[in-house]
Amino acid sequence: MTPFLSAADYFAAKLAYETDPTDLAAERASGTAPLVIDTRSAASWSQGRIPGAVHIPNSELEARIGDFASTTDAAIVVYCWGPGCNGSTRGALILASMGYTNVRELIGGFEYWAREGFATVSDDGRGRRAPDPLTAPLPPTA
Structure with a gap:
């Protein structure tokens, strides 16, 4: 059986539709920050979030996305709690199904954003948590 995609095509597509906390932080630092959408519950949002993110639970995404993204080619990153949560995948699917063409999912979600030591x-x-040595390099010790 021949696969639909080559391995190279698969991984290129995966990178086109995903980003990780380090790459998102670099985008934000460069001034090319996408719209960042937190798809989690209100209780999770209150507990912690990425600074500057917009809270739009998936159940409200279709009705509210137009308030934040004026065109369907707007750069958007969606996230949920972490690797054990598929809320960001659902959010990205909703947006892509609505015709949004520049949607990416934050792999690792809020959990890995915080574990890598980025501001919350x-x-x-x-x-800001100290970086978890399992997820981010530690600063050199003197």
């Missing part, structure tokens, strides 16, 4: 914000304020 919650209803209690801003914070």
